[in-house]
Amino acid sequence: MSALAAFLLDADQYDQLLSGLLVSLKVTGLVLLFGLPLGCLLAVLVASRSKPVSLGALAFVEIARGMPALVLLSLVYFGLPQQGITLTALAAAVLALGLNTGAYTSEIFRAALRAVPRGQREAAASLGLTRLSAFRTIVLPQALRIALPQLVGFSILVFQGTALCFAIALPELLSQAYQIGSTTFRYLTVLSIAAAMYAAIAIPVSQYAGWLERRMSARI
Amino acid sequence: MLEYLGPISEGIAATVTITALAFVLGSILGLPLLAASRSPWLPVRALARFLIDLLRAVPPIVWLFILFFGLAQSLVSLDAYPAAVIGFGCISAAYMAEIYRAGLLAVRRQQWEAGAALGLNRLQVLRTIVGPQAIRVVIPGAATWAIALLKETAVVSVIGVSDVTFLATSESQRSGDGLLIFLLAGGIYILMSLPLALVARWTDARLHRAVAL
Numbered sequence: 001m002s003a004l005a006a007f008l009l010d011a012d013q014y015d016q017l018l019s020g021l022l023v024s025l026k027v028t029g030l031v032l033l034f035g036l037p038l039g040c041l042l043a044v045l046v047a048s049r050s051k052p053v054s055l056g057a058l059a060f061v062e063i064a065r066g067m068p069a070l071v072l073l074s075l076v077y078f079g080l081p082q083q084g085i086t087l088t089a090l091a092a093a094v095l096a097l098g099l100n101t102g103a104y105t106s107e108i109f110r111a112a113l114r115a116v117p118r119g120q121r122e123a124a125a126s127l128g129l130t131r132l133s134a135f136r137t138i139v140l141p142q143a144l145r146i147a148l149p150q151l152v153g154f155s156i157l158v159f160q161g162t163a164l165c166f167a168i169a170l171p172e173l174l175s176q177a178y179q180i181g182s183t184t185f186r187y188l189t190v191l192s193i194a195a196a197m198y199a200a201i202a203i204p205v206s207q208y209a210g211w212l213e214r215r216m217s218a219r220i
Numbered sequence: 221m222l223e224y225l226g227p228i229s230e231g232i233a234a235t236v237t238i239t240a241l242a243f244v245l246g247s248i249l250g251l252p253l254l255a256a257s258r259s260p261w262l263p264v265r266a267l268a269r270f271l272i273d274l275l276r277a278v279p280p281i282v283w284l285f286i287l288f289f290g291l292a293q294s295l296v297s298l299d300a301y302p303a304a305v306i307g308f309g310c311i312s313a314a315y316m317a318e319i320y321r322a323g324l325l326a327v328r329r330q331q332w333e334a335g336a337a338l339g340l341n342r343l344q345v346l347r348t349i350v351g352p353q354a355i356r357v358v359i360p361g362a363a364t365w366a367i368a369l370l371k372e373t374a375v376v377s378v379i380g381v382s383d384v385t386f387l388a389t390s391e392s393q394r395s396g397d398g399l400l401i402f403l404l405a406g407g408i409y410i411l412m413s414l415p416l417a418l419v420a421r422w423t424d425a426r427l428h429r430a431v432a433l
Contacts, residue, residue: 066413067406068374071385075406078389079398160279167378174282181289188290195278195286202277 008189013180017190020176021197024162027172030094031158035101036151040140042102043109057106064103070164072096077168089170097161105147105154112147113139149212156202156209163198173197224401227391228408231384234301236412238383239370241305246312246369247362253317254324268317275314281375283307288379304376312369319361323354356427363420367413374409384408 005014045057064072077092087095116139124134163174177194181187256268275283287303298306327350335345377386388405392398 063406063410066371066410068371068385068409070374070377071388071402071406071409074385074389074392075399075402078392079400079402082392082396082398156277160277163279163281164375166281174279174285178285178289185293187293188286191282191286191290195282198279198282199274199277203273206273206277 008193016176016180017173017194017197020171020173024159024172027093027162027165028159031097031101032155034094034098036105038098038102039105040109042106043113046106046110047113061103061106064099069097069100069161070167072100073164073168089168092168093165093170097158101158105151108147108150108154112143115146116142149209149216152212153206153209156205159201160198221400224391224404228384228387228405231382231387232408234381234383235373238304238308238373238376242308242312243366243369245309246316249309249313250316250320253313254320257317272314272317275311280308280311280372281378283311284375284379300379300381303379304381308369308373315365319358319365322361323358326357327353356430360420360424360427363416363423367416370413371409
């Protein structure tokens with residue numbers, strides 16, 4: 001196995017790919033850190049009783065979900081500097097993919113919030129909790145548990161989406177693989193190894209999401 | 221604004237044809253993949269499962285690079301456009317196989333048994349009893365995938381296919397008005413996905429009515 005690995009690429013080329021993988025994982029983490037709270041906030045805003053707030057949030061969700069992530073990324077990285085706002089590639093990636101994640105996961109959060117039985121809110125109200133503390137301590141924890149399998153599933157899409165950052169020259173896994181390919185002309189080898197790295201993370205995580213989903217539906 | 225709309229909308233043809241061809245290719249290739257994933261023979265089943273998982277686990281842009289840059293040094297060299305259609309066609313096959321599978325699983329096992337009790341063979345049961353019921357589950361799922369596919373195809377711009385995103389990028393570099401141009405491009409994608417969204421919503425509502433009865 002290690003003989004095969006050494007035959008395919010040099011040790012420093014593996015290091016280069018691994019450093020790219022780390023960047024991909026770091027971007028995934030930052031995007032989730034920004035995008036998941038945003039998604040939760042958007043879900044609450046869409047459910048708001050105020051029509052302008054609800055419609056505004058819904059319009060934002062539909063636009064950020066409706067355009068391809070690559071277009072949103074280009075808008076942030078190439079479009080904003082022309083208006084005087086220059087972001088680093090990492091900041092642009094986190095902002096654009098985070099907005100996309102927020103829009104997508106708001107639908108997951110919205111369904112989960114609706115799935116918490118009404119009686120829970122009523123019980124909290126009868127205990128004298130304010131609406132905010134009822135939401136924070138009673139409704140949200142239950143909704144998060146309901147949303148968890150789908151959120152784990154979505155985080156795989158975020159990880160895969162980091163490959164789009166090739167277009168903005170962020171040194172993530174695909175960029176590193178392409179760079180090695182362009183110096184060695186062994187594109188097929190190095191891209192296949194990069195693909196295997198993506199799969200080695202995405203497949204176990206998606207199986208974990210499937211397991212969570214089955215456990216959840218078995219309980220209900 | 222209109223000065224940008226003209227050049228960008230010239231990319232609609234490429235975006236729509238790549239999406240449509242890949243979707244048709246995937247819908248067809250998804251069938252043998254589904255059959256293989258339900259084969260009684262374990263190695264076939266395991267191989268099909270592995271293919272489905274692998275096709276969905278690797279980001280589409282990486283598959284495109286493998287087809288476009290990776291194969292360029294080998295015997296078969298692909299242009300960007302066929303690479304895009306083949307790449308997204310294979311990815312679609314994996315997604316469609318899963319959508320078909322969900323459709324089949326949604327039909328109760330007793331329907332197969334009842335068909336067999338009537339003396340129909342498995343193919344006849346599939347064609348006349350299970351298939352028509354499964355299709356109700358398949359159509360909304362397939363429409364949802366088609367919308368996702370339409371947006372995913374934006375990455376073909378990276379290998380140089382003149383789709384909406386590619387033309388928006390070059391127009392933005394030419395004019396320096398990227399914010400507006402990419403918003404317009406995003407709007408075009410949303411408009412293109414509307415008919416598919418309507419199909420998904422309409423068939424999904426029909427499905428829920430049918431199940432509720």
